Amino acid sequence: xxxxxxxxxxxxxxxxxxxxxxxxxxxxxx
Amino acid sequence: xxxxxxxxxxxxxxxxxxxxxxxxxxxxxxxxxxxxxxxxxxxxxxxxxxxxxxxxxxxxxxxxxxxxxxxxxxxxxxxxxxxxxxxxxxxxxxxxxxxxxxxxxxxxxxxxxxxxxxxxxxxxxxxxxxxxxxxxxxxxxxxxxxxxxxxxxxxxxxxxxxxxxxxxxxxxxxxxxxxxxxxxxxxxxxxxxxxxxxxxxxxxxxxxxxxxxxxxxxxxxxxxxxxxxxxxxxxxxxxxxxxxxxxxxxxxxxxxxxxxxxxxxxxxxxxxxxxxxxxxxxxxxxxxxxxxxxxxxxxxxxxxxxxxxxxxxxxxxxxxxxxxxxxxxxxxxxxxxxxxxxxxxxxxxxxxxxxxxxxxxxxxxxxxxxxxxxxxxxxxxxxxxxxxxxxxxxxxxxxxxxxxxxxxxxxxxxxxxxxxxxxxxxxxxxxxxxxxxxxxxxxxxxxxxxxxxxxxxxxxxxxxxxxxxxx
Numbered sequence: 001x002x003x004x005x006x007x008x009x010x011x012x013x014x015x016x017x018x019x020x021x022x023x024x025x026x027x028x029x030x
Numbered sequence: 031x032x033x034x035x036x037x038x039x040x041x042x043x044x045x046x047x048x049x050x051x052x053x054x055x056x057x058x059x060x061x062x063x064x065x066x067x068x069x070x071x072x073x074x075x076x077x078x079x080x081x082x083x084x085x086x087x088x089x090x091x092x093x094x095x096x097x098x099x100x101x102x103x104x105x106x107x108x109x110x111x112x113x114x115x116x117x118x119x120x121x122x123x124x125x126x127x128x129x130x131x132x133x134x135x136x137x138x139x140x141x142x143x144x145x146x147x148x149x150x151x152x153x154x155x156x157x158x159x160x161x162x163x164x165x166x167x168x169x170x171x172x173x174x175x176x177x178x179x180x181x182x183x184x185x186x187x188x189x190x191x192x193x194x195x196x197x198x199x200x201x202x203x204x205x206x207x208x209x210x211x212x213x214x215x216x217x218x219x220x221x222x223x224x225x226x227x228x229x230x231x232x233x234x235x236x237x238x239x240x241x242x243x244x245x246x247x248x249x250x251x252x253x254x255x256x257x258x259x260x261x262x263x264x265x266x267x268x269x270x271x272x273x274x275x276x277x278x279x280x281x282x283x284x285x286x287x288x289x290x291x292x293x294x295x296x297x298x299x300x301x302x303x304x305x306x307x308x309x310x311x312x313x314x315x316x317x318x319x320x321x322x323x324x325x326x327x328x329x330x331x332x333x334x335x336x337x338x339x340x341x342x343x344x345x346x347x348x349x350x351x352x353x354x355x356x357x358x359x360x361x362x363x364x365x366x367x368x369x370x371x372x373x374x375x376x377x378x379x380x381x382x383x384x385x386x387x388x389x390x391x392x393x394x395x396x397x398x399x400x401x402x403x404x405x406x407x408x409x410x411x412x413x414x415x416x417x418x419x420x421x422x423x424x425x426x427x428x429x430x431x432x433x434x435x436x437x438x439x440x441x442x443x444x445x446x447x448x449x450x451x452x453x454x455x456x457x458x459x460x461x462x463x464x465x466x467x468x469x470x471x472x473x474x475x476x477x478x479x480x481x482x483x484x485x486x487x488x489x490x491x492x493x494x495x496x497x498x499x500x501x
Contacts, residue, residue, distance in 0.1 A: 002240055002247040009103050013299045016110045020295065023118070024288050 034175055034340040041213065041344050042190060045206050045351070049194025052202035062199035062387055063130040063363050064280040073204050074281040075293030080207035080352035081273055082109075082298050083214060085167040087305060088346045093322030095309035099246035101257060103306050108261040110295045112268030117291045120269060121278050123435035125287070127498035128279050132272040132360070132427070133368040139434040140442040141495045143372060148446060149427070150368035152453070153272055154394070156423040157361035162398040164350045171347055174327075175340065181403060187351070188399045195355045195362075195395070196388045200280065203355045210348035211297060217345025218304035220338050225311035225329060235307075238314045246313065253466050263468040267424030270431040273356045276363075358391050366390025418460055418469070425452030425473030429481040435499045437485075444485030452477030 056062050069077075095102050129135045133153070137146035165184050172183025194202045229235045236247075245251045268274070281287045312325035315333065319325060330342040366386045371378055378386065429452070430445035456473030463469060 002236060005100055005247040005249070006236065009100070009106070010303065012104075012107055013110070013303065016107065016114075017292075017296060017299070020110065020114055020292060023114075024292065027118075027288065028285060 033337060034343075037337070037340045037344060038175055038347075041347075044209055045190070045194055048205045048209060049198040049202045052194075052198030052205060056199055056201050059130060059367075059383060059387065061201055062384065063359065063367070064128070064276060065200040065204045067128055067279055067282070069204060069281045069286070069290075071281070071286050071289035071293060073208055074277060074286060075290035075297070076211045077204045077207040077280075077352075077356070078274065078277050078290065078294035079297035079301075080211040080214070080348075081277070081356040082294065082353075083211075083301055083349050084353035085164055085346055085350040087302065088214075088349050089167065089323055089326050091302065092305050092309040092312070092326050093324075095306055096312050096319070096322035096325040099243070099248070099251040100306070100310070101249045101252055103302075105257060105261045105264060106299065106302050106306075108264040109268060109298060109302075112265045113291050113295050115265070116269050116274065116278075117288055120432055120435065121287050122284060123499050124275065124431070125278050125284070130279075131363045131367050132275050132431070133364060133372075135275075135434075136430060136445070137372070138498060139440075139491075139495055140430070140445050141492060142442050145442055145446050145449075146368055147373050148449060149430070150364035152423065152426050152449060153364040154361050154369075156420070157357040157364075158394065158398050158401075160420065161354050161357055161361075161395070162402060164354050165398055165402065167350050168347065171343055171350075174331075175343060184399055184402055187347075188395060191351055191354055191358065192392060192395045195358045196391050199387070199391075200276075200359050203352075203359055204280065206355065207352045210352040213341070213348040214301060214345045215297070217342045217348075218301055218308075221329065221334055221342050222304050222307050224335075224338065225308055225315075225333050228333060229311055229314050232307075235310055235314060239310050242317060243313055246310070256466050256468070259466075259468040259471055263421070263424075263470040263474075266428055266474050267421065267470060270427045271420075271423055272360045272427065275427075275431065276360060358395050361394040362387070362391030364390075365394055418456070421456050421460075421468075421470035421473060422453050425456050425470055425477050428452075428474060429477050433481055433485075438496055438500055439485055439490055440481065441485045441488045441491050443488040444481045444483075447484045448477040448481035451480040 060066055124135070127135075127138065129138065131150075133146045133150040136149045137143060165188060166180075168187035169180035169184035172178055172186055173180045176183070178186070194206060226232055226235060229238055239246050249257070278287060281290055308329055309325060311333070312319070312329055316325065316328050319328065326346070330339045330346075334342055366389060370386055370390065371383060426449040429448045430440075433440045433448075434445065452473040455476035456469050459467075459469035459472040463472060
């Protein structure tokens with residue numbers, strides 16, 4: 001449980017940032 | 031003079047230097063209120079991140095996490111999502127027509143000077159209260175570093191803030207914010223490894239926290255409804271606050287805004303995660319603090335060596351000042367541009383305008399400290415009022431701003447009733463509603479319902495009001 005609650009937050013933040021970068025790239029290619 | 035004092039004096043000298051440079055670079059009202067509207071992604075993103083991060087992050091957030099555990103940290107995810115929504119949905123239309131203030135947008139979209147005055151009044155009251163609470167924090171820091179009474183510290187901090195903000199306007203705010211962000215980053219980056227060393231590294235920290243306080247790494251410490259509604263209110267509340275919207279006007283164009291917000295989000299997430307780690311360290315090192323708000327001061331004084339401790343205090347000061355200066359700009363422009371020049375004295379000369387601009391910030395900045403000195407709004411109550419007023423501002427502006435650029439049928443009457451209704455509903459929930467649900471949610475619901483219903487019941491807006499924002 002500790003691993004999920006603790007490291008999961010870092011992973012989730014990373015995923016959101018990467019998703020934003022991909023969106024930004026896609027938005028500017030259109 | 032101690033080393034601590036030298037560090038602080040050097041820090042203030044840099045801030046004043048930037049204020050002086052900004053005065054020379056400011057040539058007109060556009061420069062003064064939106065930094066020329068031509069900021070690049072680095073300056074724009076840095077000022078967003080620095081404004082977002084207040085003394086609350088370094089004292090309040092760490093305190094909450096110390097008390098309720100890591101599950102609170104997950105609420106953090108609502109912040110990047112909120113910024114993303116703002117950039118993807120709101121910004122492209124909102125920035126088509128640049129204004130100097132958010133109430134000016136309200137007047138153009140909602141075709142009325144009265145509603146512009148109403149929104150300016152809401153901004154004024156909410157920011158004065160917010161500034162008050164941050165200045166109290168400043169007084170406490172001055173007391174720790176210089177040994178002066180807290181009242182002297184409060185007056186001193188206000189004077190410093192006012193000098194560079196009145197003189198340099200938004201230019202000074204943007205460039206000092208970038209510097210303040212560096213100071214905050216340094217504070218957090220130095221503090222974490224030192225705190226971790228005292229608890230046998232990260233692995234040791236996790237084991238120690240788990241054995242001492244097993245609830246910390248579970249989702250049971252806080253009611254799940256409260257976590258979810260907190261996340262939702264951070265998300266909704268973050269989309270359309272005036273100090274963020276004005277930064278959209280200050281940046282050059284949409285690609286710059288997208289990059290700037292990416293930079294801001296990365297910095298906000300990194301700063302918060304570092305502060306969260308400090309909260310865990312405090313749980314192990316100081317297990318029995320009477321209040322979580324003492325966690326950060328304890329780390330700054332008992333864990334860090336004197337030099338780093340004062341950098342940490344400078345970081346908290348930086349967080350405080352970079353938020354207050356941005357609110358001063360928003361509130362000062364509400365007073366001098368939206369209320370004085372717009373409603374009371376429209377024929378003021380261009381030379382007189384700049385004078386009124388500066389006077390507005392001066393008045394808005396001195397009122398909170400005068401109120402504090404006369405004994406209004408001290409102690410616990412302030413924190414409560416701050417949360418309430420941030421909620422009020424969010425509830426008042428979300429629908430009129432977002433709905434204004436997305437929905438052609440939104441009318442002046444709809445927007446005005448959404449603002450007032452959002453305020454009243456938030457107040458009522460705060461007083462009588464369940465404490466497990468954030469009060470601002472009721473504000474959003476009522477505000478949204480009134481916005482839609484009243485808009486549909488009143489005559490549609492004229493084409494001139496829609497033309498800047500719709501194809």
